[in-house]
Amino acid sequence: MTESDNIRVPVSQQPHSVIKSKKENGIGGLVSIQINEKAVMVPLGTTILEACRKNQIHIPTLCHHEDLCLAGLCRICVVDVEGMKTLQAACSFPITSPLKIHTSTPMVRKARRHIIDLILSEHCGECYSCIRNGNCELQALAKEYGVDGYRFGHVEQPRYSVDRSSVSVIRDLNKCILCRRCIRTCIDLQEVGVLEAIDRGDKTHIGTFLDKPLADVICINCGQCTNRCPTAALSTNDPSDEIWEAIDNPNKHVVIQTAPSPRAAIGEEFGVAPGKSFTGELNSALKRIGFDKVFDTNFTADLTIIEEGTELLNRLKKVLVNCDTSVKLPQFTSCSPGWIKFIEHFYPEYLDYLSTAKSPQQMFGAVIKTFYAKETGINPDDIVTVALMPCSAKKFECNRPEMNSSGYKDVDFGLTTREMATMIKEAGIYLPEMPKTGFDDPFGEASGAGLIFGATGGVMEAALRTVYELVTGREVPFKNLNIEPCRGFDGIKQASVKLENCVNEYSFLEGIDLKFLVAHGTANAKKVMQMLKRGELNDVHFVEIMACPGGCLGGGGQPIPTSAEIRRKRAQAIYEEEASLPIRKSHENPYVKYIYQKFLTEGPCGKLSHKLLHTHYTKRGRFIS
Amino acid sequence: MSTSAVNPKKRTGPVIFSEYNSGDGIKKAFSLKREDILFELKESKLKGRGGAGFPTSSKWMLTAAASSDKKFLICNADEGEPGTFKDRVLLQEYPELVFDGMVIGGYTIGAKYGIVYLRGEYEYIYESLQFYLQSMRKRNFLGNNILGSNFSFDIKIHLGAGAYVCGEETALIESLEGERGEPRNRPPYPVNTGYMGYPTVVNNVETLAAVPHIVCKSGKWFKKFGTDKSTGSKLFSVSGDCNKPGVYELPWGITIRELLNIVEAENTKAVQVGGASGICIPKSGFDRKLGYEDAATGGSVIVFNEKRNMLQVLKNFMEFFVEESCGQCTPCRIGNVKLLEGVEKIEKGNYTFSYINTLKELGNTMKVASKCGLGQSSPNSFISILENFKDEIFKSNGANNDRVG
Known part of the structure; x- marks a missing residue:
């Protein structure tokens, strides 16, 4: 199954779209139509937009997004269908009978131009002071249609105050064009449902429950809406000014x-086609910008695997040997902060199922301000830690009040891929041309297991490589260590691996089928939680959940645009880079071994580990007062 | 006033208000095959009375032909067009026609459930309608095995919440499903994919009220009235500057002048046919015929005499649309605001003819590019009033303005 097949058809449009024929060549499977006098055959149920794109005819779109359900509301994609009194929205018109379609009649062009003019009349903001300048769909359309003035006037004064309450996502309704992609992303793609259209007529706006600030509602900060907003109405909360300030301050030791x-996506910000990693180039660029040290989060990803894997084995032992019914299985991963906030809001009674291990980002922050500070003799107070993440929820995560186990704020700033690209450009650097350099010591190069954290199923694959080997003393029985059942974009993947000839310490696991499940996107997470509630996960041991579709590579802070195809290419880049790495198992990372020898001397899940590398969660609930 | 429900027997008319006994249509229908009912309906050439004028028989046939374990028949009683009040009269005084029509419709298309989507402002007739439904159940015109047949059908009433757009059939369905009342994309049409995804017929109150008469008296009888393209009669809700406002049943094809005589209108300057979304006809057009082929209306006829300021009339309509647009599609949401702003510019004398012409072009775009009937018809009054009353409007407003174009 491909990812798009698997994306849940949304509530709002589910019964209102025509189901495509499965057998294209069967009777009635194909429909012959004419587009601009050219005869073509298309599968029954194809939309006019799809048919045109397949035939190299460009139709402008705004409310349409291929990850989302049909909307048909901006009307920019209207075309003329012979025999119909009105123009039809190409994005949402399913072809079920022979049609004659015209995509560029005077009426069509005039209507599109009117629609752009109308949107511009209510779109408050100047392009040159906008973070989406150069990557704005409205701006592109205005150029495409030769807009040279505001035919229907232009709103000069902002009508809404900008909502900066959330540390992750900023909402500026003055720039909102009411395409409602954010609503569909939130309700249909992610099944969170924070945003909805409020009021009607000219008062219509996108709002939250009772129009509360975003920080006060059940937003999980996944930022998927910021990835799909065609303008800058939704954006991430950018800390780069503070980071520049820290870099420019000679008394601060700034590490990233x-x-x-x-790394697998930032090239897109520099015009490179998706699917190429720029790890080495990025390291050089960051050094040139002025970061004192550039570290690899994969180091703490490896650390996470050790801690989380050990926690899993401890849980299994408590359940199987000690028959401790208070210990919950399956263990759920905890490295996706969007997923954490999702479960805290929607399933607060299930928090005990979460691994207590912190995410790699937070582990790194704690390690830097303790172990690294000690090793280098730098006062932790003078260290500023920045995390380059694909994620807007990481901003919220590093600002959680409990994330100060080092005695300081463990991670000072979460920075997204998009924000980083702007900093690099501001420093006058063209990333693709940078020389390749490695990561800084003392954390050095990490294992490939940490690298694949970026794709859905990656954490599971990395964990299995380590857990299986710890338990049996042998490598996982998959070719080239590639645990294929963990890979790919199916919404929910389930598989198992049999534990045989276990080492003495783990003899209690002898003959057990270690069952695991992987899900990505909170819509799928919801399904998994429903399975858990129904008791269908009683025999599953370990569950990986990532809040974003595709995993971190599809994160809310990643370059715009996003699509199933782009995410597939990013995954490919990650897996290719991984295959070439010398070390591909977390427990073989020499720096991980070193930190357990030197610092975390009680071993994984020991006392100091618990203090620095583990955390607890908050029962938030769905109802916010 | 003739609209009050003092004595229903007083109302007379060729079709709807002609003699009918509660239940007769149902009994007759049960003696017929479904195809025969569809045939009579087709023969009658009955078209939707809500305003759009889609042939009722086609809707019913498509739904009857759809294969589905559930089907629905919805009575659109969200009578919200400014100047219409004939559905209220039917529901208050002739509920037997509407509900019998629904039972016949359910029987014909194979639906077990009927829903009346009642305008929120008509809450005060909710109880009496429930009471009437209960009496129908007692007489076995509703419920399980109606009149001993193997056909079961029941009707529930759902109150709207006051949005004009919910009179649009797909927005009505969204509202019924508990969603925000906004139109859906069409196709697919409700006859295939309607309420809860099932094949659904949505008919206006008056359309359904015509059905028992057609079943009892034949389609041939029905089409004796009216014109070739607009068969039967129409209930006109006449309001405004006339001595006898009210609901009148008259055959289609009557001229505006004839109607004005009946309602005793004097010094009439303009007639708004079809409500706020209709067109405004000046004196020179009073010989136009009311009917789908000429001056179409869902029933609303608003009379304006010489004292009325047509720009204010237009402003009132545009304010209505700015407020009642559902806010979903761009042309309607912003377009109506721009048209209203244009009216205000004229009012202040702060306009150019070239901009007014631009707005008229915008109106034409709205007519073809809006998602539903609301935005497709809201520019009608803007275009027709500015066109038909340009002398009055542009002479009395902003005469000193330096105009271009």
Whole structure:
């Protein structure tokens, strides 16, 4: 199944779209139509937009997004269908009978131009002071249709105050064009449902429950809406000014950790086609910008695997040997902060199922301000830690009040891929041309297991490589260590691996089928939680959940645009880079071994680990007062 | 006033208000095959009375032909067009026609459930309608095995919440499903994919009220009235500057002048046919015929005499649309605001003819590019009033303005 097949058809449009024929060549499977006098055959149920794109005819769109359900409301994609009194929205018109379609009649062109003019009349803001300048769909359309003035006037004064309450996502309704992609992203793609259209007529606006600030509602900060907003109505909360300030301050030691997904996508911000990693180039660029040290988040991803894997084995032992009914299985991963906030809001009674291990980002922050500070003799107070992440929820995560186990704010700033790209450009650097350099010591190069954290199923694959080997003393029985059942974009993947000939310490696991499940996107997470509630996960041991579709590589802070195809290419880049790495198992990372020898001397899940590398969660609930 | 429900027997008319006994249509229908009912309906050439004028028989046939374990028949009683009040009269005084029509419709298309989507402002007739439904159940005109047949059908009433757009059939369905009342994309049409995704017929109150008469008296009889393209009669809700406002049943094809005589209108300057979304006809057009082929209306006829300021009339309509647009599609949401702003510019004398012409072009775009009938018809009054009363409007407003174009 491909990802798009698997994306849940949304509530709002589910019964209102025509189901495509499964057998294209069967009777009635194909419909012959004419587009601009050219005869073509298309599968029954194809939309006019799809038919045109397949035939190299460009139709402008705004409310349409291929990840989302049909909307048909901006009307920019209207075309003329012979025999119909009115123009039809190409994005949402399913072809079920022979049609004659015209995509560029005078009426069509005039209507499109009117629609752009109308949107511009209510779109408050100047392009040159906008973060989406150069990557704005409205701006592109205005150019495409030769807009040279505001035919229907232009709103000069902002009508709404900008909502900066959330540390992750900023909402500026003055720039909102009411395409409602954010609503569909939130309700249909992610099944969170924070946003909805409020009021009607000219008072219509996108709002939250009772129009509360975003920080006060059940937003999980996944930022998927910021990825799909065609303008800058939704954006991430950018800390780069503070980071520049820290870099420019000679008394501050500024370190940055970079996650795997930004490296696989940041090239897109520089015009490179998706699917190429820029790890080495990024390291050089960051050094040139002025970061004192550039570390690899994968180091703490490896650390996470050790801690989380050990926690899993401890849980299994407590359940199987000690028959402790208070211990919950399956264990759920905890490295996606969007997923954490999702479960805290929607399933607060299930928090005990979460691994207590912190995410790699937070582990790194704690390690830097303790172990690294000690090793280098730098006062932790003078260290500023920045995390380059594909994620807007990481901003919220590093600002959680409990994330100060080092005695300081463990991670000072979460920076997204998009924000990083702007900093790099501001520093006058063209990333693709940078020389390749490695990561800084003392954390050095990490294992490939940490790298694949970026793709859905990656954490599971990395964990299995380590857990299986710990338990049996042998490598996982998959070719080239590639645990294929963990890979790919199916919404929910389930598989198992049999534990045989276990080492003495783990003899209680002898013969057990270690069952695991992987899900991505909170819509799928919801399904998994419903399965858990129904008791269908009683025999499952470990569940990986990532809040974003595709995992971190599809994160809310990643380059715009996003699509199933783009996410597939980013995954490919990650897996290719991984295959070439010398170390591909977390427990073989020499720096991980070193930190357990030197610092976390009680071993994984020991006392100091618990203090620095583990955390607890908050029962938030769905109802916010 | 003739609209009050003092004595229903007083109302007379060729079709709807002709003699009918409660239940007769149902009994007759049960003696017929479904195809025969569809045939009579087709023969009658009955078209939707809500205003759009889609052939009722086609809707019913498409739904009857759809294969589905559930089907629905919805009575659109969200009578919200400014100047219409004939559905209220039917529901208050002739509920037997509407509900019998629904039972016949359910029987014909194979639906077990009927829903009346009642305008929120008509809450005060909710109880009496429930009471009437209960009496129908007692007489076995509703419920299980109606009149001993194997056909079961029941009707529930759902109150709207006051949005004009919910009179649009797909927005009505969204509202019924508990969603925000906004139109859906069409196709697919409700006859295939309607309420809860099932094949659904949505008919206006008056359309359904015509059905028992057609079933009892034949389609041939029905089409004796009216014109070739607009068969039967129409209930006109006449309001405004006339001595006898009210609901009148008259055959289609009557001229505006004839109607004005009946309602005793004097010094009439303009007639708004079809409510706020209709067109405004000046004196020179009073010989136009009311009917789908000429001056179409869902029933609303608003009379304006010489004292009325047509720009204010237009402003009132545009304010209505700015407020009642559902806010979903761009042309309607912003377009109506721009048209209203244009009216205000004229009012202040702060306009150019070239901009007014631009707005008329915008109106034409709205007519073809809006998602539903609301935005497609809201520019009608803007275009027709500015066109038909340009002398009055542009002479009395902003005469000193330096105009271009």
